[in-house]
Amino acid sequence: MLHGIRAIAVDTSEKLLDSARVGILQAVRVAPVLSKSAPRLAPDETLARIIFTTRLEDLAGCDFIVESVTEDWFIKKPVYERLDRIAPAAVCFGANTSCISVTRIGGVTSRPDKVVGMHFMNPVHMVNTVEVIRGHHTSSETLAVANDLLAELDKEGIVVGDLPGFVSNRISHVFMNEAAFVFQDGLATAAQIDSIFKRCFSHKMGPLETADLIGLDTVMRSLDVLYDSFHDPKFRCCPLLRKMVEAGECGRKSGRGFYVYSNVGC
């Protein structure tokens, strides 16, 4: 929206689309607070640039499709099988996957050369670097198309190879998971763990507040994908993390995770 690109947003229900509409309007409204270069758009200007629909078939006329469905293979797989039938053969798919291999995704389509990983980081309109993943069959032409799109968004890609978790999440999730183990073992409070990273390592955020921001359910699912992919015990999800998710304490979005957030729904 902020770069004048028209888009179609697809989700599974009107309720989720309503929620997306509100979220997009709010994010666009406050964008100038976060970035001096962001345009000031009235709500009707924003809504004129985006169509909300529950029909995947409405994407048939798109030049590029970015998929960002739940990080669960049994949800992603049928979405790609349908997209492959709907989109013209020349259209590339950008998989905003956080752990699932781009090669595996490309393998369920008839166009594995046109599937590229595009791992956008939160908050997307403030982070100008994107982890771009080249699957086994991803072509140079597809990488060029993806990089051109990123340039339109004033972003730059770092192209990396393809194994589950890529570079970012394969490393960051081990950090977050081990931090949860340290917390579970009672070595330190959540604030102390995060402070070590911020004040000793000069990280902007500690691993537990990062996990809370991403969502503990998402972190847990990504760890499960890494564990299932590598069969390496270093990716075994911390039992406390799983218990918190089962208890509905998923971090910022649910008001409680490793920290309590009293402003949810304010």
Next chain:
Amino acid sequence: MSTNDPSYTRDIIRNFINRSINIDRLRDDENLFESGIVNSLFAVQLTTFVERKFGVEIGMEDLDIENFKSVSATAEFVARKSALRAS
């Protein structure tokens, strides 16, 4: 106490921010957006809080980083808007 009292306004805003994000030893003049840990969700929460708590209307021209970059900047913004409303 009212929005005419700058320290009262700053206290309320600081308490809100401390409940929202985990910043060690937040100073009133510390730039929240340079800290790198705030996101659009926080910006939405802060602007919504200011509108509801202090009864000020934030127009498109007010949505500027300078008005919300710190506890002090936000309190000054509330004071300016409240003075305009009262005049």
